[in-house]
Amino acid sequence: MYASLYKPLRSLLLLVMAALLVLACNRIDLAYRNLDVLVPWSLNDYLNMNRQQKTWFDQRLKQHLAWHCRTQLPGYLNWIDEVRQMVANNQVTDQQLQRRTQEAKQAIARVADQITPSAAQLLRAMDDEQVREMRQAFSEDISERQARYVKTPMARQIQARAERMEKRLSPWFGELSPQQQVRIMAWSQSLGEQNRESIANRANWQAHFSAALEQRKTDSFEPRLGQLLKNRESLWTPEYRQFYQRSEQATRQLLVDLMTQSSDRQRQHLEQKLDQVRKDFSEMKCMKG
Secondary structure (H helix, E strand, C coil), X not given: CHHHHHHHHHHHHHHXXXXXXXXXXXXXXXXXXXXXXXXXXXXXXXXXXXXXXXXHHHHHHHHHHHHHHHHCHHHXXXXXXXXXXXXXXXXXXXXXXXXXXXXXXXXXXXXXXXXHHHHHHHHHCCCHHHHHHHHHHHHHHHHHHHHHHHCCCHHHHHHHHHHHHHHHHHHHHCCCCHXXXXXXXXXXXXXXXXXXXXXXXXXXXXXXXXXXXXXXXXXXXXXXXXXXXXCHHHHCCHHXXXXXXXXXXXXXXXXXXXXXXCCHHHHHHHHHHHHHHHHHHHCCHHHHC
């Protein structure tokens, strides 16, 4: 149930905060099932838990889900209302998008802060073989992504990036106009080596994470894990930091321009979609208790 209801939020975040490229590469719905919101790249994809670890994880996860549903979802409803008002009042501006983005970052930080001690306890229980397997999975992940996203002609990277963005936006706008498709292509071209820098930054984070795991039995582990999970921007490569700032601005401008180009039918479709997302969240059992 939780996964199906968090999927609309994931898509909503991608629409309003497409500039947050780290989030765009992940699945927000897994945040509460696999600690994904805490680890920029899905921990569950790399950690094979044994039966005892899985049992502990499932029990602890239920507690975190209850906390999240009880204390955090009401704020999501307010956030969705703010987004809908932006659309209804034709106020989708760079300033408003920056504000909504910051609010979402703060919401994610609250979840990260709540779950970090559990993540630390889970990771401390890993044996050396699990650590080795995770390190190998990290290496394979980077190799696969480089082959798929970097070792292809730049023209194909640009085309594929535009297609991915169209796929994310279409459920919210409906059918995109030729003018909007041209604008998305221009945005994709402007990002240039995004794939290379993003994957290099991903590998850098994984290296820091692997190094931290070597100290998982020490008192310094949880603070180091906290930095990795709650303050990952501090570990960005200098090249990616510069790229991210440029790409965030470019993507906000893309969204502003797409709204300017949108038809009455598209705006109505977007408002209806936002209404449905709000309804899904408001009907969760913890919101009625």
